[in-house]
Amino acid sequence: MKKTVVGLLAHVDAGKTTLSEAILYGAGAIRRLGRVDDRDAFLDTFELERARGITIFSKQAVFSMGDTEVTLMDTPGHVDFSAEMERTLQILDYAVLVINGADGIQGHTETLWRLLKRYQIPAVLFVNKMDQAGTDKERLMAELKDRLDEGCVDFGGWQADGGEWNPGTDERESFAENLAVCDEAVLETYLETGEIGREEIIRMTAGRKLFPVFFGSALKMKGIESFLRGLFEIVRAPKGSSSFGAKIYKISRDSQGNRLTHLKVTGGVLCVKDALIGEEKVNQIRIYSGSKYETVQEA
Structure with a gap:
């Protein structure tokens, strides 16, 4: 079985541990959803973490995604424990950057983004807490493009169909154009054929030219299914060497x-x-x- 390591990173209180619960539950790795407030989250394994309601130590969980075994790494979000988080970056194949939709990008979020760039880790974004009043998807997308990278593209409502990425709405052309401008070669192909294949999306994401963005609420399990489906289509296990x-x-x-x-x-x-x-x-x-x-x- 192929293997890959995906890390969850976030500013404190973005709902990172809640998202880890939603991912593991949605993937069938756990039978019930734990909660940080109830002190029974699957990856809050230390009593001090449960008492304080924060992640202090990096921990892992394992689940399957098709023919790939995924090791999910939950890392500390509090700046006091950033050294623990940064040590984990060196083993990640992909990162999921979790953003609080109610608060937008925080200072520590930008620090995490710079670290992902330094370590050249491909990233997928999950904008959480979109069930809260006052969240604005268009405003958040503009903020992501302005403060993080122009390659941030909204993948919500889109799904892979027949090996190609097709929209679940009538906004296919706008989505395809946003994808195409992330890479010159893809843009040329799109202008000639009007199509963008799944492999191009996989390659652009792995090359840090494209950063797929998903929106939802981990606590309410909203958007988790499409997020997991997106990960399944985008994430690829790295090629390992025959020598140890x-x-x-x-x-x-x-x-x-x-x-x-x-x-x-x-x-x-x-x-x-x-x-x-x-x-x-x-x-x-x-x-x-x-x-x-x-x-x-x-x-």
């Missing part, structure tokens, strides 16, 4: 005091008893999803 490679991004300890080395395997295979750092050997491989884990012989 890995990126270590965190060291921690479990509840029994055992030392844990958190890493992403970027190529080849890691097996129990392999030497990972110097002469230190791997004595157990765990794949975490929330607070639970599965032990495997190789990864």
Whole structure:
């Protein structure tokens, strides 16, 4: 099975952890929706996080999307824990930047955007809390284009059909034009044929020329289905090397005091008893999803 890592990033109070619940529930990875306010969110695994209602440590959950296994990384949104968030960036294949639709782009949102550019991480945007009074989709889209990138394009109400991206509304031409201007080669093809294929969208997103934008409410599960469908069509697993490679991004300890080395395997295979750092050997491989884990012989 192909594997990819997608990280959730946001300014504090944008509803990032609530979105992680909605994604996992919509993907069938959890059976019930937890809530930050109820202190039972799947990825708020530490008592301090539940008590304060914020994410302090980066955590992961695993779910399937077609033939791809997705590791979803929930990162801290509070600026006090930004170092924990930034360590996680080095292992991401894609990022989902969550924006509070009621407040718009915050200062820390722009900081996150600059970090995504520095690490060259393809990004999809989810504008949350659109159920709240006073939210204005057109104003928010203008703000995204002005303060983040002109390549931000509204993907709400659009779906893939027969291998091509087709609108769910009668605004096909406007959508296609917004896509086409993100890349000169795509624009030339569009002017000649009047069509933009799915592969062009995938390539533009991976190349950080296009930033698909989805709108909804994670708390009300509004827009989650189309968002997940969009991710399924856009996200592609990276090609790995046949030789072993890995990126270590965190060291921690479990509840029994055992030392844990958190890493992403970027190529080849890691097996129990392999030497990972110097002469230190791997004595157990765990794949975490929330607070639970599965032990495997190789990864």
